[in-house]
Amino acid sequence: MKILICLSNVPDTTTKIKLVDNNKSFDKTGVQWIINPWDELALTRALELKDDPDAAVDKVTVITVGGKDAEPTIRKALAIGADDAIRVDAEPRDAFYIAAQIAEAVRKEMYDIIVCGIESSDYNGSTVGGMLAEILEIPSVSAVSAMNVRGSEISMNRDIDGGKENVTVPVPFVAIVQKGIAIEPRIASMRGIMTAKTKPLNVVPAVQEESRTEYAGFELPAPKAACKMISPDNVRELVDLLKNEAKVI
Amino acid sequence: MSVLVYTENWDGKFKKLSFELVSYAGKLAEMLGTTVTAVSIGSVDQAELQKLGNYGAQKILHVTGPNLDKLDNQVFSSMIVQAASKEDASVVLLSNNNSGKAIAPRISVKLNAGLVSAVIKLPVSLNPFTVVKKVFSGKAFTNVVIKTDTRVLTLSQNSFELIETGNKATIENFNPEIDTGLFKTSVKDVEKVTGKILLTDAEIVVSGGRGMKSPDNWGPIEELADILGAATACSRPVSDEGWRPHGEHTGQTGKIIAPDLYIACGISGAIQHLAGISSSKYIVAINTDKDAPIFEAADYGIVGDALKVLPELIEAVKEVKSS
Ligand SMILES: Cc1cc2nc3c(=O)[nH]c(=O)nc-3n(C[C@H](O)[C@H](O)[C@H](O)COP(=O)(O)OP(=O)(O)OC[C@H]3O[C@@H](n4cnc5c(N)ncnc54)[C@H](O)[C@@H]3O)c2cc1C
Ligand SMILES: Nc1ncnc2c1ncn2[C@@H]1O[C@H](COP(=O)(O)O)[C@@H](O)[C@H]1O
Numbered sequence: 001m002k003i004l005i006c007l008s009n010v011p012d013t014t015t016k017i018k019l020v021d022n023n024k025s026f027d028k029t030g031v032q033w034i035i036n037p038w039d040e041l042a043l044t045r046a047l048e049l050k051d052d053p054d055a056a057v058d059k060v061t062v063i064t065v066g067g068k069d070a071e072p073t074i075r076k077a078l079a080i081g082a083d084d085a086i087r088v089d090a091e092p093r094d095a096f097y098i099a100a101q102i103a104e105a106v107r108k109e110m111y112d113i114i115v116c117g118i119e120s121s122d123y124n125g126s127t128v129g130g131m132l133a134e135i136l137e138i139p140s141v142s143a144v145s146a147m148n149v150r151g152s153e154i155s156m157n158r159d160i161d162g163g164k165e166n167v168t169v170p171v172p173f174v175a176i177v178q179k180g181i182a183i184e185p186r187i188a189s190m191r192g193i194m195t196a197k198t199k200p201l202n203v204v205p206a207v208q209e210e211s212r213t214e215y216a217g218f219e220l221p222a223p224k225a226a227c228k229m230i231s232p233d234n235v236r237e238l239v240d241l242l243k244n245e246a247k248v249i
Numbered sequence: 250m251s252v253l254v255y256t257e258n259w260d261g262k263f264k265k266l267s268f269e270l271v272s273y274a275g276k277l278a279e280m281l282g283t284t285v286t287a288v289s290i291g292s293v294d295q296a297e298l299q300k301l302g303n304y305g306a307q308k309i310l311h312v313t314g315p316n317l318d319k320l321d322n323q324v325f326s327s328m329i330v331q332a333a334s335k336e337d338a339s340v341v342l343l344s345n346n347n348s349g350k351a352i353a354p355r356i357s358v359k360l361n362a363g364l365v366s367a368v369i370k371l372p373v374s375l376n377p378f379t380v381v382k383k384v385f386s387g388k389a390f391t392n393v394v395i396k397t398d399t400r401v402l403t404l405s406q407n408s409f410e411l412i413e414t415g416n417k418a419t420i421e422n423f424n425p426e427i428d429t430g431l432f433k434t435s436v437k438d439v440e441k442v443t444g445k446i447l448l449t450d451a452e453i454v455v456s457g458g459r460g461m462k463s464p465d466n467w468g469p470i471e472e473l474a475d476i477l478g479a480a481t482a483c484s485r486p487v488s489d490e491g492w493r494p495h496g497e498h499t500g501q502t503g504k505i506i507a508p509d510l511y512i513a514c515g516i517s518g519a520i521q522h523l524a525g526i527s528s529s530k531y532i533v534a535i536n537t538d539k540d541a542p543i544f545e546a547a548d549y550g551i552v553g554d555a556l557k558v559l560p561e562l563i564e565a566v567k568e569v570k571s572s
Contacts, residue, residue, distance in 0.1 A: 013501060014520050017388045026389070037502055095364065096357070118350075121501065123384050123391075126345075126366050130322070130354025139433040140322050142351035145495075155437065159347055159496075160320070162259065162447055166438035173433075176351070179502050180495060212363030216379060216392040227534070227544045232553030235561040238533065239569050241549060246531045248453065248510040249477060249566065 001149070001171075002059045003046045004111035006102055006128065007077055008036040008120040009070040023217045035073055037185075038117030040080075042175075044182035045147060046115065047081045055149040059083050061111070065092050065101045071201070079188035079196035090206035099131035100209040106136060112171040113154065118143065118178040123215075129176035139169040145180030252278040253338035255329050256287045256301055257348050263297060264450060265411070266344050268304045272412040273404055274342050275305025276371055281339065286310060288332040288423070290325060291317045295420065302418030304411065310335075310423035320348050321434040324427055326355035331425035333360060338399065345403035346449065353403050363395035366403045386501045386524035406449060407507040408528075448497065451480035453510045454529075456499065458484040458522075460515020460536060460555060464492035469559035470514060476566055482506070484516050500525035514555040518543025535559070 012032040020027045035043070043062065049055040062077045063086040064070050074085045088101040106114060116129030133140035145164070146157040155168050156175060188196070230238045242249045254274040256267045274285045287306040289298060291313065298309050310332050317324075329352065333341050341356055343349035345367045357364035368380040369390075377394045380402060384391045448454065455474040457467060467481075474481045481497060488498040499506055501521040507528035514535045516522060523546050526532065534547035535555045544550045551558055 011385075013386065013524075015385075017385050019389070026385075095354070099354075099358075121386055124367060124382070124386065126350045127354040127357075127364055130351060131358050131364075133322070134326070134355040134358035140351065140355070141434065142322065143347045161257075161346055161348070161449065163439060163441035165319070165436045165440075167434055167436050169433050169435070179498070183489075212357075212361075212395065212397050213365060214394045214396065216377075216394045218384070219390045219392075221387075221390065224546065225548070227547045227550045229544075229550050229552065232551050232558055235551070235558060236565045236568075238549055238551065238562065239565040242510065242531070242533070243569055246510070246548070248531055249569070 001055075001057045001112045001152070002061065003049070003057055004106065004114045005039060005043050005046055005060065005062045005077070005082070006114070006116045006132070007039045007043070007062050007064045007073065008117065009033050009064060009066050009073040010036045010120055010122045013037070013121055017220065019218050019220060023219065026218060033070075033073055035077060036117050036120050038119070038177060040185040041182040042115040042117060042177045043077055043080060043082060044184075044186040045177070047186055048182065049147075049149050054151065056151055057149065061086065063088070063102055063105055065090055065098045067091055074201060075196050076188065078199045078201070079192040080186050081192060084200040085202070087201060087203045088206055089203050093211035094213045095125045095127040096131055097209050097211045099128050099135055101206055102128070102132050103135040104207045105204065110172060114172065114174045116174060116176050118176055129174050133174035138172050138174065140174040140176060141167055141169055142176040144175045144177045147175060147177070147181060250281070250283045250339050251286050251336040252281065252283060252340045252342060253329070253333050253336050254285060254287050254306070254342040255349075256289050257344065257346075258289060258291060258293050258297070261291070261293050261297060263300060266346065266406050266450070267301070268411050269407070269409045270342060270344050270404055271301050271304040271306050273371070273409045275412060275414065277340060277342070280371065280375060283339070284308070286332070286336045286338070287418070288312065288329055290328060298420055299418060302416050303413055305414045305416060306418045307416065309418045309420045311420055312423050312425060316432055319434065319436045320351065321432055322351050322355055323431050323433065326352040326359065327427060327431065328425040329356055330359045332423060333399075341399070341401045343401070343403045345405050349403045353401050357401040360399050360401065361397060362399035362401045363397040364401040365393045365395060367405045368402050369405050369408045383528070387527045405507065442496070446478065446480040448480045448482055448499070448504055449506060451506070452508050453477045453479035454482050454506060454508045455479050455512045455514070456482035456484070456516060457487060457493070457514045458516030459486050460517075461487070462515070462556070466556060467493070469556075469563060473512070473559060473563050473566065476563065476570065484522050513543055513547070514559060516543055517541050518546055
C-alpha cells in the first residue's frame, strides 16, 4: 500500500503578520517556514503505519506545490522519515490550482491513501483535500481523527457535529485529517537528517491551470480596546457588566 | 438565477446555524436581486422545513430516500449540484461546519465555481464578487475575489444575525438522480455526545487552562456553564494531559469557535489558543498573573485565583438570574 501526504509550507504559527506592498501581501522577511501542523501529524501517522507490520504500508511519499524556497520543508519531511518527495514547481495560486497540480501527480502514480490536512494554517482554506478527491472522482472522508489499517482494511473515525462516526471507504480515497490522527509529531533523528539528503526529491513542472479566486488585499484587525479590570473582591461588578454593558448573559 | 443554500439537519431538526445560513442567503439574494432556494436532504417534517421559510427561503427542495441519514460526500455533493443546476444558482451557500467543509470543495469542482470558505459577512462588492474571510488563524482579514460566474461560499458559524421574515416557503419534493454505485462511505459505528451543549453551537463557553491545577477542580467550571446554559472548553495541555476530553480543546489545532461570551479561567492566552477563540464577541479572563497575554485579548479581566473567583462568580450569576 502506498500513502501520499500533501504538505503545505506555512509560516510558523507564532509569526507576527506585517502587511507590505500596499496591503497586497505580508512581509516574508525573517519568517520561519514549517510543515503545516496537521500535515506533520498526517506524516507521523503514515510513518507509524509503515512501522506496523499488520498495516502493509510499503511507501510514504510527500508532495508540495511550491517554489524552490519550499525545499527545506520538504527535506524536513524526508528527514522525519518519508521515502521520497515530489515538488510541483509552481507558486500556489489558489486551492483549485493546487488540487489540480496534485491530481496530475496522482494520475501518473496511483496511491491508495492520499492525505491532506484539514486546513493550512496560513490561508485557512479547508478546501484542497475535497477538491482533489472530486477532480480524481474518488471518495473523501473529512475531519478524520483516527486511522487504522489492518492489511487492506482501513477504518477511520470522523467528527460529525455532535459526535464521531467510524467509517470505511474503498481505496483509493482522500483522507482529510485533523487533531487526534497522531498525538505528538515525529521529529527527525540525526540519522534521518543525514539520509534525507540522499532521498529522491523529484521536481516536476506544473500543468497549465487557471485560478478561480484571487486575494485582493489584507487587513489587520482593529486593535482591541483595553481590557476593563475588575477587582477580585467585587465579582458582582463583572456580572453586572456582562448583563448591562455587554448584554451577553 | 437564485441563491441555493444547503441546510443540513440533525435527526430531522435544524439548528441555529441553519437559520443563520438562510438569513445570510436572504440578504445576499436581496443584493443580487434574486430568490433563495434551500435544499434539505433526509427526512424532515413539514413544520420543521417551514422554519426555513420564516428565515427567508422562498422555495425548499426536499430530498428523501434510503441511506441519506449518513453523510457520503460524493452522494451529497452530487445532489446539491443537481439542485443548483435546476435552480440556476449563481451562489451555493453552505455552513463552514464539518459537513460543509467536506462537501463544498466537491461542489465547487463540479460546478467549475470558485470557492471561498469561512466568509464572515456579506460580499463587500458584487462586481468583482468579493468576500471577506480571516486568514493566519485570525491574525488578519483578506478580501477574496471570485472570478467565476457561479460561486460557492461557506459561512463561518455565529457570524451572521438571524433575520425572521415571516415568509412561507413552497416545499417541493426533489428527486435527483443518484447512481447507487456512488455510495462508498459505510458507517460502522456512531458515538453521539448527548445532553450537552455542543461547543461549536454554544453562545457562552466557560473554559479552563492549566491554571486550574487539577482535573478535580473542574466542578465550578461545569457548574458555571450549567447555570449560564454554556458549553465547557479547555486549553490544549489540559486535553493532552487527559484532564478533559479532546473534543473540548479550543485553539489553532483544536476547535475554532465564535461564541458571544468566552470565559477563560487559568489560561495564559498563547497565540495558538487565541487563534481558536479571538472571534468571540466578549472575552473574560481570570488569571493570577496580571501580565498574562490573555488580558490583551480580553474585554473584562480579573487578576485573581480562579479557584476562589469562580465560586463567587457562580453566586453572583445565580443572584442576577433569579432577580
Ligand atoms: C503548533 C502548536 C499548536 C498549538 N495549538 C494549541 C491550541 O490549539 N490550543 C491551545 O490551547 N494551545 C495550543 N498550543 C499550546 C500553546 O502554545 C500553549 O502552550 C497553551 O495554550 C497553554 O495552555 P494554558 O494556558 O492552559 O497553560 P499555561 O500556559 O501553563 O498557563 C496557565 C495560566 O494559568 C495562570 N494561573 C495559574 N494558577 C492560576 C490560578 N489559581 N488562577 C488563575 N490563573 C492561574 C497562569 O498565570 C498562566 O497564565 C499549541 C502549540 C503549538 C506549538
Ligand atoms: N501548496 C500545497 N502543496 C501541497 N499540499 C497542499 C498545499 N496547500 C495545501 N495543501 C494540502 O491541503 C490541506 C488543506 O489546505 P487548505 O485547503 O489550503 O486549507 C493542507 O493541510 C495540505 O495537506
